Amino acid sequence: MFYIFCPYCDEHREEEEFHPKGQAHLSRPADPDACTDEEWGNFIYFRDNPRGIHHEIWVHAIGCRKFFNVTRDTQSYEILESYRMGSAPRITQLTDKQQS
Amino acid sequence: MTQFNRLDNGGRIDRSKLLSFEFNGQRYKGFAGDTLASALLANGVDVIGRSFKYSRPRGIVAASAEEPNAVFQLGATEATQVPNVRATQQELFDGLVSQPTSGWPSLSFDFMGVFGTLLGRMLPPGFYYKTFMFPQAAWDTYEKYIRKAAGLGRSPREPDVDTYDHLNHHTDVLIVGAGPSGLSAALSAARAGARVILADEQAEMGGSLLDSNDRLDDKPAAEWVKATLEELARYDNVLLLPRATVNGYHDHNFLTIHERRTDHRGDRAPANLSRQRLHRVRAKWVVLATGAHERPLVYGNNDLPGCMLASAVSTYINRYAVVPGSRLVLMTTNDNAYRTAFDWQDAGREVVAIVDTRAYVTGAWQEEAERRGIKVLKGKAVIEARGGQRVTGALVTGLTTDGNKVAGDSQLLRCDTLASSGGWSPVVHLSCHTGSRPVWDDDVIGFLPGKTVQRQLVAGAVNGRFALDDCLTDGASIGAEAATNAGFPAEPAIVPSARTRPETRAMALFCIPHHKRNSRAPKQFVDFQTDVTAAAIELATREGFESIEHIKRYTAMGFGTDQGKLGNINGMAVAAKSLNQTIPQTGTTIFRPNYTPVTFGAIAGRHCNDLFDPMRYSAMHEWHVKHGAKFEDVGQWKRPWYFPKPGETMQQALDRECLATRESVGVLDASTLGKIDIQGKDAREFLGRAYTNAWAKLPVGKCRYGLMCKEDGMVFDDGVTSCMGENHFVMTTTTGGAAGVLEWLELYHQTEWPELEVYFNTVTDHWATMTIAGPNARKLLAELTDDIDLDKDNFKFMDWRQGTVAGVPARVFRISFTGELSYEINVQANYGLHVWEKLFEHGAKYNLTPYGTETMHILRAEKGFIISGQDTDGSVHPYDLGMSWAVKEDKPFSFIGKRGMKREDCVRENRKQLVGIKTKDPSIVLPEGAQAVDDPNHPVPVPMLGHITSSYYSACLGRSIAMGVIKGGHNRMGDTVHYPLTDGRVVEAEICSTIFLDPKGERQNV
């Protein structure tokens, strides 16, 4: 069970208070009606499944109800950072030490 | 004949407390301080079960968690049955009742032996895969015999009478294991002021120090254990948990501890005490001081009762004052096991010989053996045990120096106990739980904990440090390091000195060769619980399995309830040798939670019966109960389902409720509908993006029905939203969808459109909602309000008004889910019951009838209104539902779902569309889920057209009605389709409009 830092509450809380909401930093196309079926299909159905760094959205569902991002290593399940919506991740690749 | 293996002196048992217990229908005596296993051995019980596959007699092998054979069913009554209890971990209490779980039909009548050969042939390696390829019928036949014989135990047939609970902790340092390393680690950390939890699976803390004759600072080790525990118990920052197995090491230093609080006190827990407790611990730092398990050697007939682990024999002698035999042969690859022979001799019994697999070995241990006059046979091994129900002899043969082949003649040593030691395997299980791979170490001859991302340190034997003085100093410094890391600068505790004999190098030997090939030799068992032999593993490698993970699955090695604690390393060694490679080349061994089996009671804790899931009640719940409502669960809500009068069937009650509503007036408790308060200057814009229809022009005081879709264009919720003020709306959702819709709105606001100023809050519980529906609804409401103008032209359909109802502030919405004249009265929840009762006070003369969810379903189906989640299933868009009127294509913003429902697949011909279904025979009510076909005589497979989503008997129409999806259904009005049912009937039906009653909507337009 994860121990997740909420960047709005500014503290670690148990995973039971959160819901995962999938891959982060996907933007809804500005003009959906201009998208081809393939483009729209990619937006709604296709997600990355990386081994290693994954940026993902979580919501502090039974806490402050804020959505935020975490950077998680999908191999070790280590959470490397939590950051607010609208900001960019600081960690985009694993250090040698983290590489397993 | 009682306790003839018990010594007169020594041990940690209390001879003044005689306990009586039952095993396999026989009564025995033991002492307080015994485990069930030590008491059975004291009584000389050799055979405690029969093996799974070959039905061979089995005895107790070990003295701790790694025991593979003595796994019993406990319980004196049906309600207190507990399967899967290791006798080595069960403390004895007076009146304990236990049964072997294997050995059906009885330990002495060897039914399986009669056709054991047959079963043995039936169950070669790969049995699971090979057999399950056969038709299902074959398995049905085997299964009941195999299950009975397999020793899986059984669950109780009556509810558990005990309670179980959970406790959450945060701690600075969690130390797993209270042996020498764990105790000294705890001292260092506790003295620095860190919050420490020290958990140990045994009744008494002290670990190996309780099993040996070791001396610390020249005093018995037990004295240091006692002093240390007394000191630790004095600290407020220390929690000592004996009888508590750390069973799982999960992500981010979350660990679960299974504490058996009363299992040692009796068949059931004393009043007001929970029987077991699951501790859920978030630890800043973890110290694993889990020790090591001794590895048995693999040789012919090594499963005969009397074949035991060397260290277990020492434990039984030193801790329980039980010598499990008279004449011992000890086979070992290392010096450490010599102490078992010394313990045996000190107990006054005969050591026949120490058989040391090493040819050239001289040192302190060999000198001590010589001093004691014990014969040591060097460069030799026991290649097979002899005997029937118990060991009677050991066949000893010379070995080549590499241990790969036998050399020279054999001699038979007469003995009744054959102890073996192949060295020690660090207990790396917990370290593996989070995915860390253990690493092979040639010096340790075992796997050590591997690299981990957890905040974890290891101390003592689990780290390959087996000598007692190393364990003590390692524990002290690791404990200090853990406390320091957790923010409590600590110094290593000063530990007592242990005088240990230097040990010479051990030999890496796992499976003893035989004169014959392994496949011809007497069975050499690797995994006792699943009856996997060395020959079976070799067969697996010959059949092409090279990865140890595949070999394990093919042979079932390690798949018992002991997870292969004894056998896995030996199995890997056999596989490695057969594949001509090293153990690390063959793979690592991985263990998963839980370390030992956990009861369902401990997992469930208090989350059972009434506390299984929160239950939500409306403000009028007590009234419903008093008036005989039957309830149904909708999400966590208890909703009235229908209100039967005495003697009424369900259908009779529904008919009466429906007719009363259509003829006069009925009332529904609608409080459970989700309600979301939406405010902000961009609230209206947001609604336009989240709903499929238009919201830009909805005036204050008006309501509108809306459909909500996901980005793929599929409907996921619906409801009425009302405009309370220019920047203020109240949205209703389905009862079950409330939380999901709120999260959905927040997701889009926070991640896509944060520039919109809008706020959402749930107000579901704030309001009590009652819907009055029927021709007399207005008359009834008029009696309860004097400040709301109910005139049909002033308070129109889809209007809402603020006012007073029954003397309390109310919001009244003129909306209808029945097609009748209908008002939804919302009052502050605390007033709900008051207003509800007032309605009935005034409603009696109109025959005001309460109705539940079932009548609501019928009434709405008569009008063709959908229920999201029943008539939709995530694959249905608004056009499929025939609800194009609820989609506003030309809104300026591309609302959620708009692009999705334009995808090629969403606009193709022949999609499943929602239609009405009328059976030709009006008395037949189709089952929901029934599949439509055009031609029931079409050869299989018959093309399916779609299924029934809603189906009822309508008393108002005097016939059955249904809705369902049909491919291209909107263009098939009047067509006949057929519904073949599971009972063989084929029901003919006609496709029709979903609106069965009052198609022009005149009933509500009054």
Ligand SMILES: [Zn+2]
């Ligand atoms: Zn938060």
